[in-house]
Amino acid sequence: MQASTSSTAAASSSSQQPWVIAKIGGTSVGKQLHAVVETIVPTHIKSGNRIALVCSARSGNTKATGTTNLLLRAAHEALRPKGQPDLSSSVPSLRNSPSQSPAPGTPSTPRGSYLLSGSVSSLRLSRSATPDERQPFDDTVDQIKEDHMVAARKAIVNSRELLDEVEEELEYDCERLRGFLRAAQIIDEISTRSKDIIMGVGERLSCRIVAAALRDRGIDAELVSLENIIDWDVLTDEDAQTGKAADGPPQLGQTFYSRLSQRLGERLAECGDRVPVVTGFFGVVPGSLLAQVGRGYSDLCAALCAVGVGASELQVWKEVDGIFTADPRKVPTARLLSTITPEEAAELTYYGSEVIHPFTMEQVIRAAIPIRIKNVENPSGEGTIIFPDSVAPDAHPAEHTARNTVAPSVATRAPSSVPSSALEPHLGPTAITIKDTVVVLSVHSNRKTIAHGFFARIFGTLDKHGIVVDLISTSEVHVSLAVHGEMRKSVLDRVVRDLKPVGEVSISRDMAILSLVGKHMKNMVGTAGKMFSTLAEGNVNIEMISQGASEINISCVIEERDAVKALNLVHLKLLNQAPQGLAGY
Ligand SMILES: Nc1ncnc2c1ncn2[C@@H]1O[C@H](COP(=O)(O)OP(=O)(O)O)[C@@H](O)[C@H]1O
Numbered sequence: 051m052q053a054s055t056s057s058t059a060a061a062s063s064s065s066q067q068p069w070v071i072a073k074i075g076g077t078s079v080g081k082q083l084h085a086v087v088e089t090i091v092p093t094h095i096k097s098g099n100r101i102a103l104v105c106s107a108r109s110g111n112t113k114a115t116g117t118t119n120l121l122l123r124a125a126h127e128a129l130r131p132k133g134q135p136d137l138s139s140s141v142p143s144l145r146n147s148p149s150q151s152p153a154p155g156t157p158s159t160p161r162g163s164y165l166l167s168g169s170v171s172s173l174r175l176s177r178s179a180t181p182d183e184r185q186p187f188d189d190t191v192d193q194i195k196e197d198h199m200v201a202a203r204k205a206i207v208n209s210r211e212l213l214d215e216v217e218e219e220l221e222y223d224c225e226r227l228r229g230f231l232r233a234a235q236i237i238d239e240i241s242t243r244s245k246d247i248i249m250g251v252g253e254r255l256s257c258r259i260v261a262a263a264l265r266d267r268g269i270d271a272e273l274v275s276l277e278n279i280i281d282w283d284v285l286t287d288e289d290a291q292t293g294k295a296a297d298g299p300p301q302l303g304q305t306f307y308s309r310l311s312q313r314l315g316e317r318l319a320e321c322g323d324r325v326p327v328v329t330g331f332f333g334v335v336p337g338s339l340l341a342q343v344g345r346g347y348s349d350l351c352a353a354l355c356a357v358g359v360g361a362s363e364l365q366v367w368k369e370v371d372g373i374f375t376a377d378p379r380k381v382p383t384a385r386l387l388s389t390i391t392p393e394e395a396a397e398l399t400y401y402g403s404e405v406i407h408p409f410t411m412e413q414v415i416r417a418a419i420p421i422r423i424k425n426v427e428n429p430s431g432e433g434t435i436i437f438p439d440s441v442a443p444d445a446h447p448a449e450h451t452a453r454n455t456v457a458p459s460v461a462t463r464a465p466s467s468v469p470s471s472a473l474e475p476h477l478g479p480t481a482i483t484i485k486d487t488v489v490v491l492s493v494h495s496n497r498k499t500i501a502h503g504f505f506a507r508i509f510g511t512l513d514k515h516g517i518v519v520d521l522i523s524t525s526e527v528h529v530s531l532a533v534h535g536e537m538r539k540s541v542l543d544r545v546v547r548d549l550k551p552v553g554e555v556s557i558s559r560d561m562a563i564l565s566l567v568g569k570h571m572k573n574m575v576g577t578a579g580k581m582f583s584t585l586a587e588g589n590v591n592i593e594m595i596s597q598g599a600s601e602i603n604i605s606c607v608i609e610e611r612d613a614v615k616a617l618n619l620v621h622l623k624l625l626n627q628a629p630q631g632l633a634g635y
């Protein structure tokens with residue numbers, strides 16, 4: 051894509067201007083792109099900020115039906131013999147989704163063709179596959195292509211030339227993906243590395259549209275595709291080995307992240323006055339991005355960009371006003387929090403409130419950069435600021451005086467706009483969250499093994515099957531483990547089979563973890579008692595309790611069908627009023 055020569059509002063002295071990194075979530079790219087390109091970016095530019103967008107793959111109504119899930123489904127389908135039903139439970143079937151059909155009046159794109167040559171300019175489609183030659187993933191690739199073509203036509207409304215260019219690029223990326231899947235099918239293998247590459251296509255497709263939509267409105271923008279940003283030799287040798295277990299995958303250490311942020315900073319600086327539109331997918335990392343970071347990785351990418359350029363603020367734009375005392379879709383009385391600590395935000399995310407990836411906080415807070423969660427549908431709202439208690443608001447915010455209606459610029463040490471009330475000590479929980487689709491595995495020792503062997507066998511078995519334990523409750527001969535229930539049935543069956551020699555195993559499905567989170571709870575007496583008695587009064591059965599592993603979290607396992615009721619009951623009792631001193635305790 052050629053950089054646009056159209057005028058830009060960015061001043062030529064851009065190197066002196068404070069950077070704001072704005073991460074745009076998948077559903078926001080999918081549903082609110084006009085707000086991003088017509089309000090958020092122009093307002094920042096007018097206010098004298100430099101802005102870079104870090105974008106996720108497009109989602110429609112929900113992340114579950116978004117491009118990343120479709121791509122993972124295509125990867126799964128490439129290994130599934132033709133005609134065999136798709137038993138994958140974690141990726142929802144979208145075959146009948148309305149987004150599969152092109153919008154009325156839109157030209158259709160070639161279907162079932164594959165890539166022979168290697169660049170957009172030399173792209174030639176060899177031939178269309180006959181119905182017999184079509185593979186299980188072809189429909190999924192067609193759906194991804196069609197979704198993006200329709201989105202591009204909606205977003206690029208002023209320049210026919212620009213639209214043609216973007217359509218050609220989308221065509222190229224999708225056919226290259228199809229070729230990649232076909233190759234994987236032939237060798238009958240998709241490594242974790244290949245899966246990363248497949249997944250990364252989602253962010254590239256999305257960023258192509260976002261960059262073009264900005265240029266279509268006269269804002270010079272550059273697509274920054276990070277798939278090759280990681281210099282394998284330099285970045286991986288010693289750092290990737292940090293914390294490596296004897297036979298486990300390499301762990302990405304801080305040195306890795308620090309070097310990567312530095313590279314990102316250099317890359318963004320190369321954009322000059324153009325607005326960088328950065329793929330939230332930041333390349334194939336040692337040990338795989340999915341395994342090392344997991345879904346939601348573009349939050350971390352944005353954090354690393356913010357550190358790399360020394361941003362005045364990292365903004366995470368979503369379809370919610372900020373972090374609430376509970377998921378506002380489930381608890382109508384939930385309150386917006388003006389501030390929250392990184393530890394609380396991470397704990398909420400681990401336990402079901404997936405507002406921000408838990409790794410995001412560490413990187414930016416190390417560099418004293420505040421994070422602000424904001425709503426694309428309400429750009430002038432203050433949002434929620436995530437910052438540590440120990441960082442006092444900067445007394446000298448004047449170095450970054452640019453202010454705008456989107457968000458006040460902030461000082462490098464901490465947000466100057468943090469409401470003073472948020473800094474006054476208050477007591478009690480901060481928020482409540484629920485994580486559903488949980489399975490509880492209970493193992494009762496057969497007493498032929500001594501206690502330490504008992505635990506070692508259990509954790510060894512879980513590790514072998516790659517199962518992460520969310521919550522645990524133990525006695526010497528009994529252990530209950532809450533694990534995420536979205537694994538395949540065959541995996542769970544194997545775990546149970548392998549645990550049988552250790553003791554009697556039972557499974558409870560359709561459970562949920564209810565977690566009350568708050569930095570002040572460690573100093574409070576009686577919060578757990580209030581939480582559990584409230585649940586008992588509401589006839590919510592508690593399957594398992596865990597407290598103490600984290601001082602800021604009290605969790606219990608309940609039945610999934612009681613989840614929303616339990617959230618509302620505990621919220622009403624412990625969170626309905628903004629806590630003031632000891633009132634209510
Ligand atoms: N405590 C919470 N505060 C705010 N949102 C929450 C909370 N718990 C769960 N959520 C949910 O998280 C979602 C995150 O926003 P969304 O824009 O949909 O995500 P994405 O950026 O991944 O597309 C919201 O839909 C909201 O309902």
Ligand SMILES: N[C@@H](CC(=O)OP(=O)(O)O)C(=O)O
Nearest residue numbers: 075076106118345346347348
């Ligand atoms: N597209 C990736 C990365 C991401 O960060 O997504 P989102 O910003 O929509 O949570 C995913 O679905 O996991």
